[in-house]
Amino acid sequence: MALEKIEKPNDIKQIEEAELSVLAEEIREFLIRRVSEHGGHLASNLGVVELTMAMHLYFQLPEDKIIWDVGHQSYTHKLLTGRKEGFETLRQFGGMSGFPKRKESDCDSFDTGHSSTSISAGLGYAAARELTGDSYRVVSVIGDGALTGGMAYEALNNAALLETNFIIVLNDNNMSISENVGGLSSHLGNLRTAEAYQGLKTGVTNSLNKIPVYGERMVERIRRTKSGIKQLLIPGMLFENMGITYLGPVDGHDINAMLRIFREAAKVNGAVLVHVMTQKGRGYLPAERHPARFHGTDAFEIETGLPKKRRTTANYTDVFSTVMRKLGERDTKVAAITAAMEDGTGLKRFHNMFPERFFDVGIAEGHAVTFAAGLAAAGLKPVLAVYSSFLQRAYDQMLHDVCIQDLPVTFAVDRAGLVGSDGETHQGIFDLSYLSSIPNMTIMAPKNKWELSDMVKFAVNFGHPIAIRYPRGQAYDGLKEHRAKIIYGKSEVICWNNQILQGMMDIPAVQGGGPSGELSLGSKGGKVKLALLAVGSMVKTAEEVWQQLKEEYPCTLVNVRFVKPMDTELLDNLAETHDLLVTMEENVLSGGFGEHAVRYLENLRCQNAEGCQSKPKGWENGSGKEKPRQARILNIAIPDVYVEHGNVEVLRKELGIDSESVAERIREAVRALETN
């Protein structure tokens, strides 16, 4: 067993050359078995087995620095650096991450997860090396998909100035998650087969030679100019013209060929791009046939490649997919955009049905947003479907290109909230904060699958920037009967003091101390009145909390619906009629719904203070109305931390946002209120 001999970094160097192919096979078997148990990024990892082995044979770790772009293809690297045991806990809570992590190993030089960062980080290492006088080698490994991201070009542009060695390995498997797109992809396609290139080169020369006198002269003239010769002889002219040496293409499954090219690359003084061609999914037939399906997979049966658990219910992405199909049919102005996540965001159907109105822009979220702004300015109704954590990349484009101009772009923000096994880099727990800070942006979150559908329909005809955030996974199909019409800025009250309502009309009017007439916090013998204000996915949790607490306290349950603008009329009402308002959201506390609600009510409290000049209308002393009673607020949200990988249910418990923890936190808060 060759793999057994690998216990620590550089052990691969002790493996006989003849045994390397056995090692590659064992690594593939190992990865297929381990990923089949709990899921993970299989196809990309199977594709880079020999490439990773060649790098570990040539470079010395941890001294040399290997930086993996996205990092989803780093499993063989983990194996070769002594982390075989970690695979039993891959992507599980407390276990080994599916991405490179500096805290996990000193052979992981840079943490990744989002795309197109590796060249910038590698260049940083290379520049630092010049300053510190170190002599380590730096290698950034970037995929053809990741090379569609703008940051990679910014880094290449900068790397061209470097005067010391910096190796960029372009791992070209002719695939992003799904088919790779765009001009660069076509360019790589042209370079991909050396034979095709050789044919083209010979073809050009032959054709010119065929032109009597002039043709021969042109060939001669081209040969005499340096760049002309390169045009004819060097495939990677695009990179060469930028000042980056291009080597390749080389077969990424031929270890010796790669070792030869790394030796050459290491001699270059400056940035050098090594073009390596690999096959995504290599060595496992289902993954070779369906690389997109096995890009990131749940647990599966090895024999068939079928998922171990069949999905029986729709997830939010399916619901979005269906409503987009309907909207596309109804309105030819509706266009859909994805940044390389056609499958993940559910836009495949829209693509198939309306190819002319579907745009995959590559891994380029910033560009996607400004492109959507352009479509909107030209009169279309663009819907950009994007994961919450990837949209972080496009903050300025949302602000500068969409919202200042108040353009009607719909942001379908998928994977909002905890996403689970991908961990820190992918948790969608910041969007409410970053979206809330942008003027002109409206933010909604659905409680269940019907509401997502209603919200998307509302959004495309809204006429202004609007974001709908919904979580990864199964769509909630409870609370079906609560489907009040969506009214801009209005929340939906599901139950009031334990009494289930149907729509806004039923909310009791605010009179004195509220519906029951009790004025103060339990002190007059009444029970503390709770109001749960839950955002999106937390409505289901709030419903469970209500079930647990309804015997103890009268409880109101509100589906917030609009995080921005907040339903301040309802907040005023709740603050007057309830004792404790509990905000619940799967977002960080900072800048989230809860914090905005606190600030709003604090302002109100301040305005109502004695001597304050600007009291809200209707609350003036002596106006005949009581001063509003100000409820206390408990914020349930994600604390100021990065949330690691793990099962979502486990993470929710750890963070204290599952229903049992929330119920307990409420009981504690009530006890504190009663004793104060």
Ligand SMILES: Cc1ncc(C[n+]2csc(CCOP(=O)(O)OP(=O)(O)O)c2C)c(N)n1
């Ligand atoms: C900013 C950002 N957007 C989207 C993604 C989702 N994503 C992860 S891998 C990937 C495709 C990468 O393709 P490539 O670099 O060619 O690697 P391969 O999977 O083919 O090995 C995408 C779109 C991401 N990780 N980061």
Ligand SMILES: CC(=O)[C@@H](O)[C@H](O)COP(=O)(O)O
């Ligand atoms: C590595 C990466 O960014 C994607 O592959 C991501 O893991 C997809 O996540 P979903 O499984 O939620 O689509």
Ligand SMILES: [Mg+2]
């Ligand atoms: Mg690729």
